[in-house]
Amino acid sequence: MNDAKKIGILFGQENSFPQAFIDRVNQLGQGAYKAEAVLIDKVFQGMPTTYHVIVDRISHDVPFYRAYVKNAALQGTAVINNPFWWSADEKFFNNCLAEKIDIALPKTAILPSFDLPEDTTGESFRNLAYPLDWDSIFSYVGFPAYMKPFAGGGWKSVYRVENADDFYNIHQKTSRLVMLLQEEIVFDQYYRCYAVGGKYVRIMGYDPRNQPHLRYQADFNPSQDLLTRMENDVLKINQYLGYDFNTVEFAVKDGIPYAIDFCNPAPDADKNSVGVENFEWVVEHMARFAIEKASNFKEGIDNLTWGKYLRQVIKREPLIS
Structure with missing residues (x-):
């Protein structure tokens, strides 16, 4: 067992997924691979960890952990997801990239925060027109629309905006958040898709109109063409971004899957919310992928996943659309 390759999982308040993942890796690994919860008692610059792979579920909320996994990656640990890319991207850039690679998207504009960021003054924004060309922005996106943070996950600070007056009232409530204004896609079907390792996809019916504990209880009936297109789009998005673990959400209108949200590198994997079958799928595929990353580990080199966009x-090389 001392020669086993070690796989750690770094996590916060979640309970069901981390332990199930550890148990599954240890079951599948048969002594050659050992999983455990990461334990940190000190971090020095340039200090390697004892892990060949770390599955990161929490560093987006804990800057100390983000510094830890970046240092671990620098020493060769394969961190899932790549912490350098995760630190760099956000939802608006992801939309811009997705448009380049021919993914159907709602029309989206980015907005400066309503309140000044900390340690800035009005002089910090001398390059920003005031007021913005709101008429053009509203005409481009249309109403109703959704306003949501350009960074961050889940359904926090997401608003449905009916008209211009509603927009102005809601925007001032968002304080220092940088927001997106996004076209509403009036969908007839909606799906949330797990993506693991740039090759495994789980398409799940999902209805954001339901209460959170009922959202995965959606009875849609996708055609084979729709399933194929969604799977291909999920793979393309994640291969370009370079995420090992992510979810993509599609709002389907007139048979076209519009990618609504695909910047979820620590996606919900709780048994109580995603349901037993989806939970079993994600535990199994994440365990197998983590073992695969550990088996491909090479001493003394970078073992991270880098997306097709950065490689090109x-x-x-030009982006292929």
Whole structure:
């Protein structure tokens, strides 16, 4: 067992997924791979961890953990997801990239925060027109629309906006949050899709109009063409972004899946919310993928996943749309 490759999971308040993941890795690993909860008692610069792989579920909320996994990655640990990319991207950039690779999207504009960011003054924004060209923005997006943070996950600070007056009233409530204004897609079907390892996809019926504990109880009947397109879009999005673990949400209108949200690198994997079958799928596929990453571990080199977008940028290749 001392020669076993170690897989750690770094997590916060969630309970069902971390322990199930640990148990499944240890079951599948048969002594060659050992999973456990990451335990940190000190962090020095350049200090390697004892883990070949770390599954990161919490560093987006804990800056100390983000510094820890970046240092771990620098020493060769394969961190899921790549903490350098996770620190760099956000929902608006992801939308811009998705448009380049021919993913159907709602029309989206980014807005400056209503209140000044900390340690800034009006002089910090001399390059920003005031007022903005609101008429053009409203005409482009249309009403009703949704306003949501350009960074962050879940349904926190998400608003449905009926008209311009409603927009102005809601925008001032968002304080220092940088928001997106996004076209409403009046959907007839809605799906949330797990993506693991850039190759495994789980398409789940999901209805955001339901109460949170009922959202996965959605009785949609997708055609095979729709399933194929969603799977291909999920793979393309995550291969370009370079996420090992993510979810993509599609609002389907007139047979077209519009990618609504696909920046969820610590997606909900709680048994009580996603349901038994989806939970079993994500535990199994994440365990198998973590073992795969550990088996491919190479000493003394970078073992992170880097997305197709960054690889093409480095090679100065055009994006393929």
